[in-house]
Amino acid sequence: MTRKWLSVGIAVATSTGLLSACSVQPAAGAATPPAAPAAWLTTNARTKSVMWKVFAGENNGMNFNGDSKGQMIVTVPLNWRVTVKFVNTDNAQAHSAMIVRYADRTAVTIPETSVAFPHASTPDPTDGTSYGISQSFQFIADKPGQFALVCGVPGHGAMGMWDTLLISKAAKTASIRTRGSH
Numbered sequence: 001m002t003r004k005w006l007s008v009g010i011a012v013a014t015s016t017g018l019l020s021a022c023s024v025q026p027a028a029g030a031a032t033p034p035a036a037p038a039a040w041l042t043t044n045a046r047t048k049s050v051m052w053k054v055f056a057g058e059n060n061g062m063n064f065n066g067d068s069k070g071q072m073i074v075t076v077p078l079n080w081r082v083t084v085k086f087v088n089t090d091n092a093q094a095h096s097a098m099i100v101r102y103a104d105r106t107a108v109t110i111p112e113t114s115v116a117f118p119h120a121s122t123p124d125p126t127d128g129t130s131y132g133i134s135q136s137f138q139f140i141a142d143k144p145g146q147f148a149l150v151c152g153v154p155g156h157g158a159m160g161m162w163d164t165l166l167i168s169k170a171a172k173t174a175s176i177r178t179r180g181s182h
């Protein structure tokens with residue numbers, strides 16, 4: 001298994017604020033998440049957009065970026081454009097990513113009708129995607145409130161594979177915090 005360390009490219013993209021510079025496509029093998037949570041978010045206040053990099057299944061676990069059960073909390077201002085850039089870093093099982101109503105995050109089977117915003121899901125989230133595959137989706141965060149990033153593969157949300165997205169009328173920019181081990 002080959003793992004690639006992507007922190008250099010992400011750090012450059014973060015410092016320049018260029019969304020286009022963040023297109024990381026692991027050709028062979030998957031990505032290991034950078035240690036610093038700040039590198040998981042690329043914000044652009046001018047265009048009111050944010051890219052959130054999510055690495056599914058760190059250490060073959062039920063987590064995104066190593067964080068489970070709401071440990072990772074991303075706040076986005078209302079009406080910003082959110083791009084979720086997903087890669088499955090788990091060489092043992094399929095995963096996916098969906099933004100769903102908070103109450104639905106631990107359902108054993110998460111229906112696609114739970115998706116909180118149009119297109120806020122990787123394709124075919126119930127089947128998920130395999131190791132090393134990168135996918136992204138984009139939506140407008142046009143409803144305030146608390147939502148969840150969850151894996152749609154049956155049972156994964158119930159086992160803790162979910163984190164938190166807050167869409168805020170008061171926030172001026174996007175931010176991230178984590179209660180995990182980072």
Ligand SMILES: [Cu+2]
Nearest residue numbers: 095151153156
């Ligand atoms: Cu999963």
